[in-house]
Amino acid sequence: MQDFILNAILWTLALYGLIEIAKTIRYCFAHTKFKQNGIYVIIAAKNQEDQIECFLRNTVCKILYDKQELEKGILVVDLDSTDNTYEIISKLSKDYNFIKVSNWEECKELIDEISK
Numbered sequence: 389m390q391d392f393i394l395n396a397i398l399w400t401l402a403l404y405g406l407i408e409i410a411k412t413i414r415y416c417f418a419h420t421k422f423k424q425n426g427i428y429v430i431i432a433a434k435n436q437e438d439q440i441e442c443f444l445r446n447t448v449c450k451i452l453y454d455k456q457e458l459e460k461g462i463l464v465v466d467l468d469s470t471d472n473t474y475e476i477i478s479k480l481s482k483d484y485n486f487i488k489v490s491n492w493e494e495c496k497e498l499i500d501e502i503s504k
Contacts, residue, residue, distance in 0.1 A: 412452060430495070433477070434467035441476050448484055462487045465495045 429447065433440050447462065464487060466474045474489070481487040490498060 429462045430465065430499075431462065432465045432467055433469065433473055435469045435471050435473060437469075437471040437473045437476055440464075440473055441480065444477070444480050444487065448480075448487070451486075463495060463498065464489050466491055 431444075431447075436443075444462070444464070451462075462484075464477045464481070466477060466489065468491070477487075477489045481489045488498070
């Protein structure tokens with residue numbers, strides 16, 4: 389009887405995990421490109437290697453798991469950092485397609501492109 393209860397609990401947790409993974413994947417594929425309408429989060433950072441990863445991951449979790457559908461993308465602008473801020477941001481942009489990394493000049497061009 390104990391084996392049955394333990395197996396039932398494990399299968400329930402596994403099924404719940406698979407459902408959450410499927411929901412996350414579906415949501416990521418639906419929100420991967422910048423769109424014409426919506427709210428864009430633009431983050432300017434300089435020499436923030438100790439805090440930028442935690443800040444971005446918290447922002448991503450809020451968008452993905454709190455179902456914040458107003459945001460259409462995150463643009464992180466590196467303001468000529470002298471530490472590893474740009475590398476950390478670049479790594480996160482590979483993990484999440486809706487995070488874009490740019491410098492100040494590219495940011496202005498992207499904003500102009502969105503407004504067209």
